[in-house]
Amino acid sequence: MRPHLAAAPPPSVRVRAPGKVNLSLRVGPVQEDGFHPLATIFQAVALFEDVTATQVAPGAGVSLTVDGPQAGLVPLDATNLAWRAADLLAQHTGVPADVALHVTKGVPVAGGMAGGSADAAAALVACDALWDTGVSRSELAMLAAELGSDVPFPLMGHTAVGTGRGQLLTPAMTRGEFHWAFAVQAEGLSTPRVFAAYDELTGGTGPAPDPAMDSALMSALRAGDPIALGAALHNDLQEAALTLRPHLAEVLDVAQEAGALGAMVSGSGPTVAALGRSRRHALAIAATWTARGVSDSVWCATAPAHGARVVAPGPALR
Numbered sequence: 001m002r003p004h005l006a007a008a009p010p011p012s013v014r015v016r017a018p019g020k021v022n023l024s025l026r027v028g029p030v031q032e033d034g035f036h037p038l039a040t041i042f043q044a045v046a047l048f049e050d051v052t053a054t055q056v057a058p059g060a061g062v063s064l065t066v067d068g069p070q071a072g073l074v075p076l077d078a079t080n081l082a083w084r085a086a087d088l089l090a091q092h093t094g095v096p097a098d099v100a101l102h103v104t105k106g107v108p109v110a111g112g113m114a115g116g117s118a119d120a121a122a123a124l125v126a127c128d129a130l131w132d133t134g135v136s137r138s139e140l141a142m143l144a145a146e147l148g149s150d151v152p153f154p155l156m157g158h159t160a161v162g163t164g165r166g167q168l169l170t171p172a173m174t175r176g177e178f179h180w181a182f183a184v185q186a187e188g189l190s191t192p193r194v195f196a197a198y199d200e201l202t203g204g205t206g207p208a209p210d211p212a213m214d215s216a217l218m219s220a221l222r223a224g225d226p227i228a229l230g231a232a233l234h235n236d237l238q239e240a241a242l243t244l245r246p247h248l249a250e251v252l253d254v255a256q257e258a259g260a261l262g263a264m265v266s267g268s269g270p271t272v273a274a275l276g277r278s279r280r281h282a283l284a285i286a287a288t289w290t291a292r293g294v295s296d297s298v299w300c301a302t303a304p305a306h307g308a309r310v311v312a313p314g315p316a317l318r
């Protein structure tokens, strides 16, 4: 009798990329291209998106499936940033865009934590490995910036100063680990809507954003001092997010009552990030939010976290 031969699984690559908080987000007046000049400090947090890229038959095209706590909120078509990343890399390198993508979401959706951007960064790295296109990290960062202002950062991870639209990155020195709690709302906020609300509040005027204004924050990072970091957190978009979601003021108040070293809207919101003294304190802040019924879910994570990296190459790629 011939032995039964199981078909070998198709080659696949799994890549993990982090979500982020903006420790500081300084926004200048809107430019003619519709974008705002930023001076921001990104910190990657240990909430991760996993993207698996699996080989499919030639001509099969791109397909996408998603799982995770908020998977139902994610588009499954060519508008998805992970799908767009695969298309862009294929176009850039001249390989056929044939791949099955699977995303496991671990970052809040439309929460101001760049979960979709992390998917795009992870998809770039995963498809580059699967297709053996050998694109350098700096070229991947360039492609990432074409996909969105927040996409280059999850490629790099850790902590970085972002200028331009947020896509020009310089790594920042940090020491130790910081402990965050996140109050997540079921309904996300659209980033363009928050920027538009910001324009209304400022009348489209104001000084250019200046990274030098964050020198106290940078010192706190270098010293690994969470108390100084908590005092230096800053978000120019917070008021705009509060105008659209007045209820977030209560989430911020409850974090202060729970002794947070600092609390702010994360990026364009509606997630609120609060800095704890320790892992246990971050859990206590999260528990207080839950007890007071001010958020739909609560998440905790340490930071900084690593950038996009392969976590599981399939057998044929080892």
Ligand code: C5P
Pocket (backbone or CB within 6 Å): 034, 035, 036, 037, 038, 147, 148, 149, 150, 164, 165, 166, 191, 192, 195
């Ligand atoms: O770059 P990205 O596609 O993520 O930007 C989404 C939207 O967010 C832009 O269309 C723009 O409305 C707003 N945005 C901005 N200024 C930035 C980044 C984003 O106004 N620096």
